[in-house]
Amino acid sequence: MRGIVGVFPELDSTVEAIEELKKLRVGDVTVYSPTPRHEFDDVLKAPPSTVRRYTLIGALVGVTFGYWIPIWISDYWPRVVGGKPIASWVPYTIIGFEVMVLIGSLATVAGFFINARIPRITQTVGYDPRFSDGSFGIWVECRPDELETVRRVLKEKGAEEVRGDR
Amino acid sequence: MAAAAMPTPDPERRDNIPTADVQLPAVYSYTQVTDEILDTLKITKAWFAGLAFAVLCLAVGAAAWFYQIYMGLGVAGYHPPVMWGVYIITFVFWVGIGHAGTLISAILYLFRAGFRTTIYRCAEAMTVFAVMTAGLFPILHLGRPWKFFWLIPYPNWRLLWPQFKSPLVWDVFAILTYLTVSATFLFIGLIPDLAVLRDRETNPLRKQIYGVLSLGWRNSDREWRHFTRAYLFLAAFSTPLVLSVHSVVSFDFAMADVPGWHTTIFPPYFVSGAIFSGIGMVFTIIIPIRRWFKLKHYVTLNHLDAAAKLCLFTSLVVGCAYLTEFFIAWYGGSENEQAYFMNRVFGQWWWAAWIMLTCNMVLPLLLFSQKLRRNTTFLFTLSIFINLGMWYERFVIIVPSLSHEFDPWRWGPYAPTHIDWAILVGSFGWFSMWFLLFVKQLPIMAIAEIKETVPPRMRHATSRRNLDGHSETPGTIAANEVL
Numbered sequence: 001m002r003g004i005v006g007v008f009p010e011l012d013s014t015v016e017a018i019e020e021l022k023k024l025r026v027g028d029v030t031v032y033s034p035t036p037r038h039e040f041d042d043v044l045k046a047p048p049s050t051v052r053r054y055t056l057i058g059a060l061v062g063v064t065f066g067y068w069i070p071i072w073i074s075d076y077w078p079r080v081v082g083g084k085p086i087a088s089w090v091p092y093t094i095i096g097f098e099v100m101v102l103i104g105s106l107a108t109v110a111g112f113f114i115n116a117r118i119p120r121i122t123q124t125v126g127y128d129p130r131f132s133d134g135s136f137g138i139w140v141e142c143r144p145d146e147l148e149t150v151r152r153v154l155k156e157k158g159a160e161e162v163r164g165d166r
Numbered sequence: 167m168a169a170a171a172m173p174t175p176d177p178e179r180r181d182n183i184p185t186a187d188v189q190l191p192a193v194y195s196y197t198q199v200t201d202e203i204l205d206t207l208k209i210t211k212a213w214f215a216g217l218a219f220a221v222l223c224l225a226v227g228a229a230a231w232f233y234q235i236y237m238g239l240g241v242a243g244y245h246p247p248v249m250w251g252v253y254i255i256t257f258v259f260w261v262g263i264g265h266a267g268t269l270i271s272a273i274l275y276l277f278r279a280g281f282r283t284t285i286y287r288c289a290e291a292m293t294v295f296a297v298m299t300a301g302l303f304p305i306l307h308l309g310r311p312w313k314f315f316w317l318i319p320y321p322n323w324r325l326l327w328p329q330f331k332s333p334l335v336w337d338v339f340a341i342l343t344y345l346t347v348s349a350t351f352l353f354i355g356l357i358p359d360l361a362v363l364r365d366r367e368t369n370p371l372r373k374q375i376y377g378v379l380s381l382g383w384r385n386s387d388r389e390w391r392h393f394t395r396a397y398l399f400l401a402a403f404s405t406p407l408v409l410s411v412h413s414v415v416s417f418d419f420a421m422a423d424v425p426g427w428h429t430t431i432f433p434p435y436f437v438s439g440a441i442f443s444g445i446g447m448v449f450t451i452i453i454p455i456r457r458w459f460k461l462k463h464y465v466t467l468n469h470l471d472a473a474a475k476l477c478l479f480t481s482l483v484v485g486c487a488y489l490t491e492f493f494i495a496w497y498g499g500s501e502n503e504q505a506y507f508m509n510r511v512f513g514q515w516w517w518a519a520w521i522m523l524t525c526n527m528v529l530p531l532l533l534f535s536q537k538l539r540r541n542t543t544f545l546f547t548l549s550i551f552i553n554l555g556m557w558y559e560r561f562v563i564i565v566p567s568l569s570h571e572f573d574p575w576r577w578g579p580y581a582p583t584h585i586d587w588a589i590l591v592g593s594f595g596w597f598s599m600w601f602l603l604f605v606k607q608l609p610i611m612a613i614a615e616i617k618e619t620v621p622p623r624m625r626h627a628t629s630r631r632n633l634d635g636h637s638e639t640p641g642t643i644a645a646n647e648v649l
Contacts, residue, residue: 011622034196034362035617036390044387049395055403070330077326091331097410098339105347105403109354112396113381116389118357120382129365131385132358134196134623158625 002166003027003141005126006154011039013158014136018043020153027142027150032131051111058107059100066099067092126165139165188280188472189619192463196617200362203609203616206459213606220598227592230585231306239309243583247576248568252586255560256593257303259443260296261341261415262436262556265408266444267293268348270473271355272404275397281472283619284464287612288455289448290352295600296447297345299593304337306589333417340414347407351400357383358393358614412440419563425506426567429494435487439559442480442526445473446552451601453546455610464611467540474539477552481530488527502572509570510562514579518558518565525555 008014014031021029022043031040071087078086113119126139138159140150147164154162193199234241243251267289274282305314317338321327328335360380367373383389413433420432449470456465495503511519529551538544565580604610 009623010625013625031387032385033387033390034200034385035358035614036394037622040387041391046387046391049392051392051395051399055399073327073330088331091336094336094410094414095330095339097406098336098343101403101407101410102343102346105350105400108396108399108403109350112354112392115392118381118383118389120384122382127384132362132365133200136622 003126003139003164004147004150004154005128005140005163005165006138006159007128007130007161008136008138008157008159009134010158011037011136014138015039015043017138017154017157017159020157021138021140021150024149024153026146026153027140030126030139030141032127032137032139034132034134034136049115051108051115054111054114055104055108058110059104061107062103063096063100065103066096069099070095128161135160188283188466188468190284190464190466190616193616193620195623196620199613199616199620200366202461202464203611203613204363204366206461206610207606207608209606212458213602217599217602220595220602223591223595224599225592225595227589227595230588230592234306234585234589235311239307241583241585242589243581243586245578247571247578248565248580250564250568251580252582252590253303253307255557255564256590257300257307258415258436258560258564259557260300260303260593260597261412262440262443262560263447264293264296264300264344264348264444265412265437265440266448267291267296268344268351268404268408269441269444270448271351272401272408275401276405279472280619281469283615284461284469284611285448285452285473287352287355288452288610289444290348290355291601291604291608291610292444292447292451293348294345294352295597295604296444297341297348298600299597301341301345302593302596333414333421336414337418340411344407344411347400347404351404354393354397354400355612355615356608357381358385359609359612361385362613363609409437412436419567424567424571425500425502426491426510426563429491431487431490431494435484435491438480438483438487439526439556442477442484443552443556445477445480446549446556448473449477449545449549450553453542453549455605457542459610461611464616467542470542470545471536471539474533474545478530478533481526481533485527488523506567506570510566513566513570515562515566519562522555522558522562525551526559529555 006017008017014033018029018031018040021027029044031044033040067089070092071089074087080086126141128135128137131137138154140154142150151162242253267286270282270289271286271293274286304317305311308314319328319330319335319338357380360376361383364373364376364380367376413436416432416436419427420429422428452465453470456462492507495507510516529548532538532544532548569580570577
């Protein structure tokens with residue numbers, strides 16, 4: 001058996017159960033909720049998301065590429081028109097901006113997928129379809145000797161269903 | 167008299183994604199949200215009839231297009247000096263429609279405007295389909311549409327690249343970026359709702375499809391944490407993007423030395439006009455949806471009231487831009503500009519200019535009345551006038567300018583043909599077809615985000631209060647006031 005999953009109808013009892021599990025230091029806790037709730041972020045003390053790094057790097061790569069392409073092309077066929085510079089940075093800013101947004105957005109999505117670990121082939125272990133509807137859930141991955149403690153905590157805190165999963 | 171005590175803001179308070187300024191007094195639980203929104207996916211005869219009509223309109227447009235390919239672009243009424251007509255008018259019209267979706271989903275998200283929560287999915291889908299429709303028009307405008315890939319910026323076999331100083335190349339970059347980012351934004355927001363569909367679906371094949379599309383989403387704390395950040399950054403990217411795209415579209419005109427076009431007011435004028443027209447289309451779509459899908463308690467009169475205020479504001483900006491154009495023509499002292507603007511309101515197409523001014527500048531002033539802002543029949547009727555007025559705005563910008571340039575010997579007439587009108591009808595058929603398919607396959611409201619505005623079930627609390635002590639109790643306003 002890999003762990004225990006508990007289904008909770010109420011938010012506050014879920015938070016209390018997480019606090020108790022954290023206090024007892026048993027297993028790895030994953031919380032499921034139909035909608036993002038900052039109460040879980042507070043109690044889990046999760047580190048800030050690193051998606052922003054992907055966004056920044058993507059945007060920098062994009063803006064560099066967006067400027068580089070037209071500048072390189074202008075230098076590739078250098079033709080002076082009206083005494084103006086070969087590479088005109090003002091109109092190229094439009095290309096730089098659009099490519100920055102494009103690559104930055106796609107990098108953000110990539111960062112989200114990598115950090116959230118999706119796409120995922122299966123979501124059956126420790127998951128219950130009620131978690132996308134109206135119930136909250138706690139999945140605790142723990143050692144076999146901790147299973148009973150976890151089961152007791154989840155029951156005591158108000159889980160409407162507690163079951164083992166592997 | 168003692169001063170009323172002001173509530174002190176709690177520094178510990180951390181916002182959820184939306185701050186629920188616009189409450190849903192008749193929505194009580196997460197399950198209710200899931201049930202009622204998924205109920206809208208049931209196929210009805212009326213939906214089939216609507217889809218059949220949309221496909222019929224599309225077929226009319228497609229037939230006209232094939233006829234045009236066979237006969238040549240001349241059948242579309244193009245002859246010098248007017249070589250941009252209904253196709254470019256309709257291209258700008260649809261790009262403009264697309265702007266409200268991003269405004270509502272991204273900009274209002276960053277501003278934490280609560281009224282966006284129940285209408286943004288519709289607006290986002292509208293954006294994607296409107297940009298898909300707009301993207302057809304440069305191709306329809308080609309004499310040899312099978313060479314459309316020449317528009318894409320890549321080098322030819324002589325290693326000659328397109329001219330990156332041309333606004334038409336900027337357009338390609340802007341529109342393709344906008345379509346990609348809008349579609350990505352729509353899809354990322356849909357992932358949690360696709361998981362709801364996957365978990366509720368009983369048909370094995372559909373369950374499998376929703377399972378693949380939801381990417382194995384499980385609603386875990388890790389997924390939500392990164393989802394909210396990614397969504398925020400996508401919104402932050404989309405916000406300047408929406409401003410840039412219609413600015414770039416306006417450069418197609420403003421960079422040309424044509425009376426009525428060569429003006430620095432065009433970028434803000436086009437952006438505000440685009441948002442105005444998009445909000446008009448949102449009303450056209452959302453008012454029937456809330457009625458036919460029985461979602462009046464989600465899109466309440468408060469939501470419509472707030473959106474109507476935005477509509478009024480953008481109308482005032484557009485009106486100011488119209489008047490500024492006339493002022494600058496007079497103040498600038500250019501005889502060509504002055505002649506053009508006189509021709510605009512008293513010349514051959516005077517009626518188009520007055521339709522534009524009436525529908526976009528005068529009629530929306532009625533929205534100063536709160537009673538009318540909360541009257542759905544009025545809002546729907548007004549939205550039709552706004553759509554009409556904004557199409558004619560682009561007509562007024564394009565046709566009179568090209569037909570009445572500097573030298574009188576270059577002046578010439580223009581009249582749209584039945585091919586133009588058929589393709590215009592076809593574009594509405596194309597847009598409606600995609601939208602109708604969308605509303606019966608995917609949730610038209612963001613289930614997960616609406617749930618954030620609904621108080622969760624609590625075990626201990628007697629009143630429905632959030633754990634951080636802030637009331638999220640609905641019902642501080644009576645349901646009958648907003649439905």
